Amino acid sequence: MTFNYVSLFSGIGGFEQALNKLGGTCVMASEIDKYANQAYEVLYGHKTVGDVTKVEAADVPDHDLLVGGFPCQAFSVAGKRLGFDDTRGTLFFEIARIAKVKRPKTLLLENVKGLVSHDKGRTLDVIVQTLIDIGYTVDFEVLNSKYFGVPQNRERIFIVAIRDDLVAREPYEIGSRKDVVARAKKRIGALARVKTFNFDYPEQTEVTTRLRDILESDVDERYYLSEEKTAKLVAQLNDEVSLNEVRPVLTPDRLEKRQNGRRFKENDEESFTLTAQDRHGVVLSVKSIGNTNPSGNGMNGQVFDIDAGLAPTLTTNKGEGVKVTEAPRYRIRKLTPLECFRLQGFPDEAHQALVDAGISNSQRYKMAGNAVTVNVIDAIARRLLPLL
Numbered sequence: 001m002t003f004n005y006v007s008l009f010s011g012i013g014g015f016e017q018a019l020n021k022l023g024g025t026c027v028m029a030s031e032i033d034k035y036a037n038q039a040y041e042v043l044y045g046h047k048t049v050g051d052v053t054k055v056e057a058a059d060v061p062d063h064d065l066l067v068g069g070f071p072c073q074a075f076s077v078a079g080k081r082l083g084f085d086d087t088r089g090t091l092f093f094e095i096a097r098i099a100k101v102k103r104p105k106t107l108l109l110e111n112v113k114g115l116v117s118h119d120k121g122r123t124l125d126v127i128v129q130t131l132i133d134i135g136y137t138v139d140f141e142v143l144n145s146k147y148f149g150v151p152q153n154r155e156r157i158f159i160v161a162i163r164d165d166l167v168a169r170e171p172y173e174i175g176s177r178k179d180v181v182a183r184a185k186k187r188i189g190a191l192a193r194v195k196t197f198n199f200d201y202p203e204q205t206e207v208t209t210r211l212r213d214i215l216e217s218d219v220d221e222r223y224y225l226s227e228e229k230t231a232k233l234v235a236q237l238n239d240e241v242s243l244n245e246v247r248p249v250l251t252p253d254r255l256e257k258r259q260n261g262r263r264f265k266e267n268d269e270e271s272f273t274l275t276a277q278d279r280h281g282v283v284l285s286v287k288s289i290g291n292t293n294p295s296g297n298g299m300n301g302q303v304f305d306i307d308a309g310l311a312p313t314l315t316t317n318k319g320e321g322v323k324v325t326e327a328p329r330y331r332i333r334k335l336t337p338l339e340c341f342r343l344q345g346f347p348d349e350a351h352q353a354l355v356d357a358g359i360s361n362s363q364r365y366k367m368a369g370n371a372v373t374v375n376v377i378d379a380i381a382r383r384l385l386p387l388l
Contacts, residue, residue, distance in 0.1 A: 003388045006060060006104070008052055008068035008095060012039045012354075014372035015067045015108075017346060018381055020044075027061040035363045036370075042357045043350055052094045057101035064388045066099055069110040069372050074119045075126045086126050099161075100134040106387050107131070107161040108380060110372050113142050115157050116180050121187060127159070128188050132195045136161035137169055139199040142181050145345075146270040147204035148375040151211045152343040153270045156372070157181075158380055160199045162387060173198050202379040210268050211282055212246045214342040215335075224333040225252055225281075233332055236263050245283070248272055252281035252332045271335075271343055276369040279334050337364035345374030 002023045007015050010029040020026070026044065030052035031037050041047050049055055073090045087093040099107060115124055128138045138161045145154035172185040189196055225233070233252055245267040264283060265272070272280050335343075341351040341364070354364055 001385060001388070003064040003385075004062065005065040005067055006063045006098070006102075008066070008098075009070050009091065010040060010048055011036050011069070011370050011372075012346075012350075012367045013043055014069075014344065014346075014374050015377050016044055017350070017374040018377035019065075019067070022378070022381055022385065024065070024381075027063055030055070035359060036367060038357065039354050039359055039363075039367060042353050042359075052091075052098075055098075057098045060098050060102050063102065064105050065384070066095065066102075066104045066107045067109070067377075068095055070095060072111055072115050072118055072123070074123055087130050092127060092130070096130050096134055099131075099136070103135070103163065105163050105166055106384055107136065107159070108377075108384065109159040109161075110377075111157050111159070113155040113157055113180075116140075116142065116184050121184060124157075124184055125188060125191060129191060131159075131161045135164050137164055137167050137195050137197050138162075139172070139197055139201075140181070140184075141199070141201045143201065143376055143380075144204060145343075145373040145376055146207050148202070148345075148373065148379055149209050150343050150345050150373060150375055151207070151209045151214060151270045152272075152274060152373070154273045154373060156376070158201070158376070160201075160380070160384070162197065162199075164195075166387060167197050169195055170197055172196050200383050202383065207270060210246070211248060211271055212268075214339055215246075215282070216339060219333060219336060223336055224331055229253075230332045233263070247283035249281035249283055249332060251278045252334060253279050274340055274343055274369040276366045278369075279365065281332050281334050283332070337361050337368065340365060340368035344368050344371045345376075345378075346371070 002025065004027045005015075005019055005024050007013065007026055007029040010016070010031040011033075013029070016024075016026055016029070026046075029040065029044075029046075029048040030050065031040060031048040032051050037048055037050070070091050073092065075086045075090060087096055095107070095109065115127075118124065124140070128140070131138050138159065140157055140159045142155055142157050145152045145156075172189045174182045174185055174189075185196075229252075233249070247267055248265040248269060248271050250263050250272050271282070272278075274280070338348065338351050342348070346368075351364070354367075359367075
């Protein structure tokens with residue numbers, strides 16, 4: 001089947017990577033970042049319209065589906081009043097403003113998991129009520145990328161809104177769930193007065209891809225930490241890393257962690273979450289197999305045979321890292337930009353196109369960290385197709 005969609009806050013087009021393969025045509029995209037716009041044109045052959053706040057809703061082309069990963073912002077709510085006006089001045093308002101006029105059949109929106117409890121739940125309350133006010137029936141769920149074929153621990157909320165005339169309303173099915181999403185659905189279900197439904201979100205069953213499966217086999221020496229920095233990080237490791245183990249490392253380029261939690265994960269755990277701000281790494285076990293090859297890879301003149309495992313969540317500032325052992329020796333390197341793109345489900349060809357276009361390593365790290373995971377969008381979109 002074929003369908004038209006509008007992509008807001010497009011970044012480098014994680015939604016596009018999935019939707020175009022399912023028969024979608026992007027009739028308008030919006031992005032304000034200079035480098036993301038450059039990358040977008042390279043990857044998809046057309047420009048975005050830039051700042052969506054400057055676009056009149058009536059000028060947006062007709063479309064079946066509106067998608068976007070919008071920034072998480074608090075709303076100024078007067079007392080307990082909820083609704084469309086309370087979103088003014090926020091970027092979510094741009095989504096609602098266009099949907100109110102253009103009336104697409106469905107919306108698929110993505111945000112950080114923290115949106116569920118942001119501002120004591122009021123932010124999500126306003127988002128859902130706003131969509132209801134403009135004629136949509138709404139469901140939401142938190143999904144983790146690690147269950148969709150990429151070894152990255154990345155939890156995100158996905159909001160599905162269906163135009164009222166296309167869906168039968170029903171109360172949220174919460175059952176015995178007691179997690180943060182269930183609590184939010186219980187609260188919002190009461191507010192929404194049954195303008196809700198239960199979307200068939202894809203199941204999260206098992207992790208099928210390990211970090212070692214997406215690592216490059218030949219990595220430039222510049223991605224490796226010095227022996228001095230390596231020693232300082234290794235001092236924080238509580239146990240030995242055996243041969244054939246791969247352990248994710250949180251921000252190996254920073255002695256002080258920016259994020260709470262563990263510095264090192266266990267063998268074959270998924271990567272930390274990629275972000276725009278951090279560069280993650282990975283611990284690899286290695287053995288010496290000869291002298292340094294002409295590319296200069298290796299440590300102290302040696303070449304290493306590396307058999308690697310899973311990674312941390314990508315952020316826009318991370319250069320994920322790898323820690324490697326040679327007997328009692330360890331090495332640590334950042335993940336490469338290509339590996340970060342793989343952790344978000346982008347094909348290698350897309351990354352290479354950006355390299356060929358002269359887009360810097362730092363920008364490609366940021367782009368990967370800001371992206372949506374292609375595999376998750378694909379899984380959700382396949383279940384949306386019958387509604388389009």
